[in-house]
Amino acid sequence: MPTLPPSVRVLERGWLSSNNVLLIGEDATALVDTGYATHAAQTVELVRHALAGRALDRIVNTHLHSDHCGGNAALRAAYGCRIAIPAADCATVAAWDEDALSFRATAQQCPRFAFDEGVTPGQRLRLGDLDWQALAAPGHDPHALLLWCEGEGILISGDALWHNGFGVVFPELSGEPGFDDVRATLDLIATLDARVVIPGHGAPFADVTEALQRAYGRLDMLAADPIRNAQNAVKVLMKFLLLERRRIPLSDVDLLCATVPLLVRVRERFLNSTSAELAAWLVRGLVGVGAARLDGDVLVDA
Incomplete structure (x- = not known):
């Protein structure tokens, strides 16, 4: 220090x-x-x-x-x-x-x-x-x-x-x-x-x-690569929400991707994906780097 x-x-x-x-x-x-x-x-x-x-x-x-x-x-x-x-x-x-x-x-x-x-x-x-x-x-x-x-x-x-x-x-x-x-x-x-x-x-x-x-x-x-910036942003935002809530049902991950204004804006402007596609991508990415884990159909902070 x-x-x-x-x-x-x-x-x-x-x-x-x-x-x-x-x-x-x-x-x-x-x-x-x-x-x-x-x-x-x-x-x-x-x-x-x-x-x-x-x-x-x-x-x-x-x-x-x-x-x-x-x-x-x-x-x-x-x-x-x-x-x-x-x-x-x-x-x-x-x-x-x-x-x-x-x-x-x-x-x-x-x-x-x-x-x-x-x-x-x-x-x-x-x-x-x-x-x-x-x-x-x-x-x-x-x-x-x-x-x-x-x-x-x-x-x-x-x-x-x-x-x-x-x-x-x-x-x-x-x-x-x-x-x-x-x-x-x-x-x-x-x-x-x-x-x-x-x-x-x-x-x-x-x-x-x-x-x-x-x-x-x-x-x-x-x-x-502005798309990489957008992908980084949605991962950071979802991790923040997961840190706050600790556990998010997978159905709610999809709902968040469909309703949170920044997530909607990014997926429409940069990612050209549906809410379900973005939700699946986020879950795979967060679990893949050890930032989250799956407990049945619930995404859990890790």
């Missing part, structure tokens, strides 16, 4: 929830990203334990996918903390447009939450007695932000860069450009000379140059 200042604590989470980054200052505390809704009670307890009696003053979301903001409402209820979100999403959150926020499109949960401020690219924030700058990180999500602490060489990257890749390039699935944005975001990260990256998923890492090389390689592969 790379060395971090005592004021920066990473609550590394398993899948469904993003990592939570707790920034503890002398006078104020902040949390970057809050995990998924079904883990919200656990998130509150983890934060409460780490704060050791301190209040949580502020939440900052790198982006508003459900696994990064699903604990916002529970933490607000527990602490009355302020919530800061990407400024480009403020109107959508104020109206609670679940289609624009992707929750309905992916059949994922996120309890409604209020916010207090929008964060714009270039804005400087004082969090955990450290100075951070918000930087635009489109690609995985058009409005995503990085948080960069130049003084400590720490980058909170959300889903823009992981140790082995990056998050699904969702805009491409709707016919919007995304691959070029991913590349621009990786190019930006390459200029920062980060000492350590705290990703949205997985452990913090220091081999940033190598991680960027892997990310560029993955991007080249996906951009060369």
